[in-house]
Amino acid sequence: MEQLAWLPVHSDFASALKAARLETKPEQRMSRLIELAGSRRDFVATVKLDRTFLDCMRELGSSGLTKLQLSQPRLAILASHSIDHLVPAIRIAGLGRRIAPSIHVGPYGLYRQALTGADPELANFNPQFLLLALDADEVQSEIPVDAAKVEVAAAIDRRIEDLRRLWRAARERYGAHVIQQTLISRTPPIFGSYEGLIPGSPSAVVECLNNAIRSAALEEGVLLLDLAWLCQRSGADDVGDPVRWHQAKQLVSPHFAPQYGDWVARIIAASLGLSRKCLVLDLDNTLWGGVVGDDGVDGIRLGQGDALGEAFLEFQRYIAALGKRGIVLAVCSKNDAAVAEAAFSDHPEMALRRADIASFVANWDDKARNLRRIARELNLGLDSMVFIDDNPAERHIIRRELPAVAVPELPDDVANYARSLSDAGYFEAASFTSDDTMRSRAYQANAGRQAALDNATDMEGYLKNLAMTLVASKIRSNDLSRAAQLVNKSNQYNLTTRRYTEAELTRLVADPSVLAMCFRLRDRFGDNGLISVILARVDDRWGRTAWLIDTWLMSCRVLGRQVEAAALEVVANEAATRGAHALIGEYRPTARNGMVSAHYAKLGFTPVDAPAAESGDSHFWRFDIAAASLPQHFITVERVP
Amino acid sequence: MTEQEIFQELSVVFRDVFDDEAITLRPETTAEDIVGWDSQAHVTLVVATEMRFGIRFRTSELETLHNVGDFVRLIQTQLAGS
Numbered sequence: 001m002e003q004l005a006w007l008p009v010h011s012d013f014a015s016a017l018k019a020a021r022l023e024t025k026p027e028q029r030m031s032r033l034i035e036l037a038g039s040r041r042d043f044v045a046t047v048k049l050d051r052t053f054l055d056c057m058r059e060l061g062s063s064g065l066t067k068l069q070l071s072q073p074r075l076a077i078l079a080s081h082s083i084d085h086l087v088p089a090i091r092i093a094g095l096g097r098r099i100a101p102s103i104h105v106g107p108y109g110l111y112r113q114a115l116t117g118a119d120p121e122l123a124n125f126n127p128q129f130l131l132l133a134l135d136a137d138e139v140q141s142e143i144p145v146d147a148a149k150v151e152v153a154a155a156i157d158r159r160i161e162d163l164r165r166l167w168r169a170a171r172e173r174y175g176a177h178v179i180q181q182t183l184i185s186r187t188p189p190i191f192g193s194y195e196g197l198i199p200g201s202p203s204a205v206v207e208c209l210n211n212a213i214r215s216a217a218l219e220e221g222v223l224l225l226d227l228a229w230l231c232q233r234s235g236a237d238d239v240g241d242p243v244r245w246h247q248a249k250q251l252v253s254p255h256f257a258p259q260y261g262d263w264v265a266r267i268i269a270a271s272l273g274l275s276r277k278c279l280v281l282d283l284d285n286t287l288w289g290g291v292v293g294d295d296g297v298d299g300i301r302l303g304q305g306d307a308l309g310e311a312f313l314e315f316q317r318y319i320a321a322l323g324k325r326g327i328v329l330a331v332c333s334k335n336d337a338a339v340a341e342a343a344f345s346d347h348p349e350m351a352l353r354r355a356d357i358a359s360f361v362a363n364w365d366d367k368a369r370n371l372r373r374i375a376r377e378l379n380l381g382l383d384s385m386v387f388i389d390d391n392p393a394e395r396h397i398i399r400r401e402l403p404a405v406a407v408p409e410l411p412d413d414v415a416n417y418a419r420s421l422s423d424a425g426y427f428e429a430a431s432f433t434s435d436d437t438m439r440s441r442a443y444q445a446n447a448g449r450q451a452a453l454d455n456a457t458d459m460e461g462y463l464k465n466l467a468m469t470l471v472a473s474k475i476r477s478n479d480l481s482r483a484a485q486l487v488n489k490s491n492q493y494n495l496t497t498r499r500y501t502e503a504e505l506t507r508l509v510a511d512p513s514v515l516a517m518c519f520r521l522r523d524r525f526g527d528n529g530l531i532s533v534i535l536a537r538v539d540d541r542w543g544r545t546a547w548l549i550d551t552w553l554m555s556c557r558v559l560g561r562q563v564e565a566a567a568l569e570v571v572a573n574e575a576a577t578r579g580a581h582a583l584i585g586e587y588r589p590t591a592r593n594g595m596v597s598a599h600y601a602k603l604g605f606t607p608v609d610a611p612a613a614e615s616g617d618s619h620f621w622r623f624d625i626a627a628a629s630l631p632q633h634f635i636t637v638e639r640v641p
Numbered sequence: 642m643t644e645q646e647i648f649q650e651l652s653v654v655f656r657d658v659f660d661d662e663a664i665t666l667r668p669e670t671t672a673e674d675i676v677g678w679d680s681q682a683h684v685t686l687v688v689a690t691e692m693r694f695g696i697r698f699r700t701s702e703l704e705t706l707h708n709v710g711d712f713v714r715l716i717q718t719q720l721a722g723s
Contacts, residue, residue: 044657044689051660084681243700247684254688 003042003258006408006424007096008399010039017045021052026059030068035403037096043089043254046261050088057100070100073268076127076176077103078111080134081251089261096262097269098383108249115169122174129268130176131225132166135251136183139209140202145190147200152208160212167220179267180217182210182228184251186240223267223430227252230263233423262425270430276406278380279322279427280371282389283333283340283362287319287352288312289414292343293335303349311415316351318418323356327427328378328443330359332370332387337362358443367394368401377450378443386426388417445526446557452525463561463634470563471520472570473640475509475533479518482530486553491592494553495585495599496618513538515547515574519567521558521635531555532563534571536583541611546582546622547575552599562633568603570637572625584608585621604628642720647694647713654689658682668710696720 010016013036020032033053041049057065065072075090077083087103094101104125106114111132114122143155163180170176187202189195195203210228217224231239234256241253252260269275284291289301289308301309302316323329329352333340340362344354354360359374367389375382382404389395395407408424410417453462475483484502491497500508509516519532532554539548549571554563575583585600601607605621605628614620642650648666655664659677672678678686683706690712691697696719698706705711 042692044685044692047685048657048660085684243698243703244684244688246700247687247703248680250684254685255692 002040003256004040004262005411006420007038007040008395008407008409010036010041013039013041013045017049017052026056026064027068030056030060030070034095034098037092041092041258043085043257046092046258047088050092053091053095053100065100070095070098071272071274072100072102073128073272074102074104074126075129075131075264075268076106076122076125076174077131077133078106078114079132080109080111080138081245082108082249083133083252085248085250085254086252086257086260086264089257089259090264091261093258093262093265094268097265097274099265099269099272099274101265101268112166115166115173127174127176129179129271130170130174131179131181131264132163132170133181133225133251134183136185136187136202136206136209139183140185140187140205143200143205145198145200145202149199152199152205156205156209156212159209160216163213164216164220167222177271178220178222179225179264180213180222181225182213184227184231184236184240186242186245186251223271225263225267227263234259266425266428267430270428275428275430276327276386276426277384278328278330278358278374278378278386279319280330280332280374280385280387280405281319282387282391282394283331283335283343285390285414286388286417287316288343288347293339297343297346300343300347302347308414309349311413313349313351315414315417318421320351320356322427323352324437325427325429325432326437328358328380329356330374330378330385331357331361332367332374333362334364334367335362355444359447366397368398371398371402371405377447379446379450386421386424388421390414441526448525449523460634466523466525466561466634468521468523468561468563468635469638470566470570470635471522471638471640472517472567473519475505475516475518479530480505480509483518483533486530486533486555487551490553490555491590492595493556493559494551494590494593495549495596496551496588497590497593498551498588500551508535508537511537515571515578517567517571517574519563519570521561521563528555528558531558532567534567536571536575539584541613542582542584545580546584547578547580548584549586552585562631562635564599564603565631565633566635566637568623569630569633570639572623572630576625581625583623583625585623587619587621589617589619603631642717644713644717647716647720650693651690651709651712651716654686654693658686658689666709668708668713670709671707690716694720 016036020029020036023029023032033049033056036049062072084105087105091101091103104122104127106122139159143152167178170178183206185203185206189203191198191201195201198204214224239253239256240251244250244253281287289312290299292300302312303309319329341354344350359377361370361374363370371382371385371387375385382402386406386408387398388408390410398405398407406426408421411420449466452465480502484505487505488499508514514535514537517534518530521528521531533551534549535551536547536549538544542548572583585605587597587600589597600621605623608620608622610618610620652664652666655666656662659675664675687698687703694716696716698715702715706715
């Protein structure tokens with residue numbers, strides 16, 4: 001299997017590296033090195049590139065790297081086999097993802113001592129990530145081939161307990177996030193296919209152990225470098241070479257280093273939140289065979305009964321599965337918008353539906369401009385996008401114009417597209433939650449709002465058209481955790497930045513002298529969820545009839561929709577029914593909440609002096625409920641108890 | 642490939658691996674003569690040589706690679722056999 005087949009081939013890697021080395025400014029040199037890290041390279045070229053990268057890292061220092069927006073995680077590798085030859089490839093794969101990792105390799109074979117004994121060097125290195133790479137021999141050798149199933153299970157349990165101890169030591173002693181490599185067997189089967197029926201056979205033991213490692217890792221919050229699975233995909237002969245094992249105890253062969261390094265780097269990138277989030281798709285000859293504008297919806301090749309049509313369908317299904325997993329899907333096509341949309345709505349065999357696509361851009365503009373448009377519409381960075389296009393010229397242009405976008409090479413045959421995209425590992429995950437499966441829908445809704453705003457000629461028309469409903473209620477028990485999350489996380493649209501734990505919030509909600517409200521916003525594009533919390537209370541400094549707004553915060557995702565005006569209406573009415581004549585607004589400036597400095601002024605409050613006892617730097621504002629007029633908004637308010 | 646050509650190609654490999662454009666090889670050049678030619682670099686050198694010449698050294702041959710002359714001789718044997 002060709003190494004890093006999804007990366008473009010550089011026209012002259014050696015000369016480009018030479019030229020990069022001659023670049024005197026380290027910042028400029030680094031950006032050339034980043035480009036080279038993103039091109040296809042073998043073991044030797046990777047080692048050469050790494051040498052220059054290391055020098056450049058040293059020259060720039062930590063502050064220089066930070067200025068270039070390169071993150072600098074610390075990775076320790078503890079292995080039972082020799083691994084030094086893989087380090088350059090890990091570092092360079094990191095560089096391709098704008099990561100400049102520091103890597104510490106523990107003494108070969110001494111992983112147990114490093115974790116359970118004292119290793120001052122490792123402690124001093126202070127690893128954030130710790131890759132534990134073991135080989136299978138140790139376990140295989142202790143289980144006789146005729147061992148009963150229970151004996152095998154007991155031996156595996158002992159081994160897993162041992163691993164858990166090592167993982168905990170890594171976490172507790174060094175505070176490191178563990179990455180466990182699954183085991184690959186160097187021993188070929190001794191029974192043939194019958195091997196799997198013998199619990200104590202070498203292959204069966206390794207398979208069983210790997211499954212046990214996977215379950216234990218999930219429980220312990222350990223990430224996997226699943227070398228065993230990756231080996232199935234790449235072929236055991238490609239990954240390991242017995243000659244290198246005997247020569248230098250290299251479990252993974254040097255030829256395979258670029259690929260291995262990429263696997264390690266993508267896991268670290270995923271943990272740092274640097275995996276790609278959005279897949280942008282060309283249409284003609286990428287999602288179906290033929291050109292829909294020429295061939296018509298009926299004429300494109302897609303679906304059962306035709307080998308090419310089936311291959312495209314299968315690629316669509318793979319993309320749809322990525323979408324369900326939480327990858328945001330977008331379309332960027334040179335096409336007539338109506339014609340392109342018609343393929344989605346009218347072709348019976350499409351696996352991808354229009355509703356799966358969060359941003360759909362089909363026009364005759366250049367694709368770089370359209371990719372920027374999609375990024376804006378989805379509010380995603382270009383560095384979170386992957387662009388798939390069968391046309392090499394389009395790929396080339398995007399790489400040149402928008403280097404932050406990942407543009408994989410595609411194989412000649414659509415039948416291999418899905419594998420190739422998967423091999424590239426752009427969407428490596430470090431977790432999977434219900435939020436992920438909801439994500440595409442949320443992005444679709446936001447894209448719809450953004451498009452509506454682009455189309456609206458006036459703000460008022462846009463807001464009316466959103467058909468917003470604000471649902472106001474007291475903070476009820478099932479609102480508490482989300483309300484507490486907002487109270488403790490909001491920084492920008494937060495007037496006082498007072499933090500309350502869930503327990504403290506529970507007490508405030510139960511207090512009859514406190515008005516504790518939360519707000520949800522729905523619109524025609526969907527439900528935004530609980531987006532605002534307001535706490536108002538009687539405060540002796542202001543007298544019994546003026547209620548102090550202790551806390552007012554709102555999620556920035558509903559900014560500019562006049563939610564605050566509608567919320568004020570609710571709070572003013574509520575306070576009035578409880579005997580208040582006025583509301584007192586408080587603004588406590590912080591480094592982060594400058595955006596709300598004029599919040600109360602905009603809502604019609606008037607500035608007042610701080611009370612005598614006030615020692616902080618808060619500004620106070622007053623709103624006389626009967627006299628002042630409530631600000632205008634276009635939101636239907638629904639008050640629930 | 643003549644012995645001279647093998648020498649030239651092998652020099653490129655050595656310069657790549659040790660990142661030193663000034664390296665000039667002679668048959669008697671050993672690890673003592675080149676800065677950085679340690680056991681790890683030796684494996685890299687073997688792999689890089691295999692890649693450059695499209696050959697594979699046998700496990701039995703690895704032990705006999707002591708100086709540049711050994712490399713050249715083995716490359717010749719391998720190329721002749723293929």
